[in-house]
Amino acid sequence: MNGIPSAEHLVVGHASLCDEGGKDGNEDAVGVRVPVDAHMLTYKGAVFAVADGVTSAEAGQDASETAIRTFLRDYFSTPDTWSVAHSASQVLSTINLRLYRHSHQFNNEMKGQLCTFSALVLKSHTAHFFHVGDTRIYHWRSGFLRLLTTDHSAQLNPERRFLARALGMDGRLQLDHGKQDITSGDRFLLTSDGLHDYVQDSQMQEVLSQISDPKAVCEELRRLAMMQGCDDNISVIVVTVEQLPNIDIDDFHDQLTRLPFPPALKAGMKVDGLEVIQEIFASSRSHLYLVRDLDSGQRAVMKTPSANYEDDSSYIERFIREEWIGSRVDSPHVVKIIRQSRPRSFLYYLMEYVDGISMEQWLTQNYPVKPARAIKLIEQIALGVKAFHDCEAVHQDLKPGNIIITTDPVSQKESIKIVDFGSVFVAGVAEVFIPIEHEAVLGTASYSDPQYLTGRNSGIQGDVYALATICYELFTGSLPYGEKIEACQTPSDYDRLRYISARKHNPAIPVWFDRALEKGVSFDLQQRYTTMEALLTDLKNPNPAFLREEVKQNTRSSSLLFWQLLSGFWFVTLLLVIYLFVLNQT
Known part of the structure; x- marks a missing residue:
């Protein structure tokens, strides 16, 4: 026993x-x-x-x-x-x-x-x-x-x-x-x-x-x-x-579910055995603080809810859900949730501290990025997102601002971690789908699937769209539909947009690679890749279908040029005959 x-x-x-x-x-x-x-x-x-x-x-x-x-x-x-x-x-x-x-x-x-x-x-x-x-x-x-x-x-x-x-x-x-x-x-x-x-x-x-x-x-x-x-x-x-x-x-449970929102924290303040070192980020929805455990000395990131939503039960439930979602996802490319052993005085949760910079900042410092370097980063992001998919969850808001890049001081190898769970949708959970709010936050509208922003859950294909968009930006420094996508509010707004060939920004990009990116960011779910693996396969290896398509286009172009030249020859010949006829008459 x-x-x-x-x-x-x-x-x-x-x-x-x-x-x-x-x-x-x-x-x-x-x-x-x-x-x-x-x-x-x-x-x-x-x-x-x-x-x-x-x-x-x-x-x-x-x-x-x-x-x-x-x-x-x-x-x-x-x-x-x-x-x-x-x-x-x-x-x-x-x-x-x-x-x-x-x-x-x-x-x-x-x-x-x-x-x-x-x-x-x-x-x-x-x-x-x-x-x-x-x-x-x-x-x-x-x-x-x-x-x-x-x-x-x-x-x-x-x-x-x-x-x-x-x-x-x-x-x-x-x-x-x-x-x-x-x-x-x-x-x-x-x-x-x-x-x-x-x-x-x-x-x-x-x-x-x-x-x-x-x-x-x-x-x-x-x-x-x-x-x-x-x-x-x-x-x-x-x-x-x-x-x-x-x-x-x-x-105890009743007390825990009624935990108050913490006040605005400042450096030096102590909460539940944690000392606040500095504020990392603040928005109308949440706050992030760098904290230190007074017993172990371990550094962590504390996420707290915004006082703006203190009476919003749906917001509170979703904030609490974030901790659970993060604790289920196990990947070296996803930030880890720190399980607390001490009772909490306020509503918050802890994540591991990642010493690095956002991909958004990294790109401004490192563009243009060598292809091999960019692909390695894309592969790591895909592994991190796949860990969500293995837990029947979809990230829904994958963007450079939610990705931290760290560099090993010895090997100089770069690695990424996905650091946000605020918009994750868990399949099988009895909840109403809530699309991402179209906030004026840099990156949200640019990287998130328009299907989300118009109220439709496209599931895994939404994360595929975001990954293909990030890949496009790493190779071109631009967005696949340009800056106009930020202003889109309705499905008809998106219908007016057209994919901008990556080769227009970077002529060195192979045609087959451009075709893979175009398929990855297609607004039409029937045309878009259904899995991360399929997108990565076509980004790393020339897809024969894309190559055949290019040959057909080249053949059609050559044929058109031939008939244009032939028509020009006939036209010149006709002019010459007319000239000779007129000359003979005179």
Whole structure:
């Protein structure tokens, strides 16, 4: 039995079992995380989860393992200000959409990624459970066992049953959520159908009542399932609540969600063990400060909300969401969120400090940029943005002002970091799409997809547009549609714009490279690249289609020149004949 001792926080004992049972291969997955860190345990609780891959989907094992691994990681990355229900539902909605999209990528091969999923979160005096499919969660107290979840399946006949809900089955997740108050001595049981289809509830109740050691309970339940003909995977998690906190953590959560906005900070001021060194940036929407941790000496960037939005609940929710988004994205080319261990007195979050300059400033100092140097930077930006896409998120506001370039003092190698999460859209999250505001901020209108600015979410293709625009500027020092794009307000304004060939600014640019840029910034989504990889491939290697197109254009030009010359020859010949005729008449 595993226990995490703490005088003031929830303590649990647990054991888990996941094996093949009577089946070749294991499509089940189980996960347990009981934080050792007191702050994390207080605000997030302990998590237990079981998933069962849908056999008919072929990629069920991948689905169950992905669901468990991602949930245990992303749930604990959600902001402290979010409730358990909000955190878990947001994370599971994103996981569901990821599995759903992966399933459709293999549509022709019928390799869907589907799995059932049940999770238990023990926080303070409450057990929260989340459920989809036919895995189960039971609650045992004082000798009596009660099923908390409802199977999402339908019985066609005694031999056949089909699953009505699962992660990855539909683009919109239908998730069950419930709560159960807990006391010391309570026990919880999480099972896959390989157990509860063969072991009766009365038998489970008897085992839980007679055996105190969670590990021994798991082994005995497995033995009963095998003895009673189980031919499926068996997954079991047994949790015993040994101790509860003396005070209700919900009081702390209410205080946290009502955190006041910080005042304007000045150098030398101290907040929650952090000393303000200087202000880095200020706008009508937020402020950035360089701060130093008084204990570790570590430098960080503190982002605070603007007092202009103190009564705007939507703004506050989006500001809080930024911290979660940043904590989920793991890439050396994306600034990292610093998880705080101390309680906060005000609403803010911390990011790593990146010692460099913005790409906007860098370009003014380094233009013209050598092609190899520019492509290396573009590749790094693409890797950073792809990390967002891997988390089912779209950046939406990629521009030189949101990219920091650092230079290694020894190797002189340049690297980039994307440093802003304010406009990121998370797919699968139950929120209304809010397009980027057309503010008078340098770069926003120039680099963001016009589809966003007119209220349409073009998803990954929007980030493709921004990357192609940045690449165009690195090679030409200009924008693909000129400065007039800044003044565009309506779709008809954009319709009047025409792509300006990169070769007009830089004749050394190959035709195929120019064609790739043009395709990357096309206003028509049917013409634009659908992925970062496709754009990079054509930027680094001549696309034969572009080369054939150029040959055809050259051929047409040569043909036109031939007929122009021939027509000119005929015209001169006609004049000569007329002259000779007139001469003979005279």
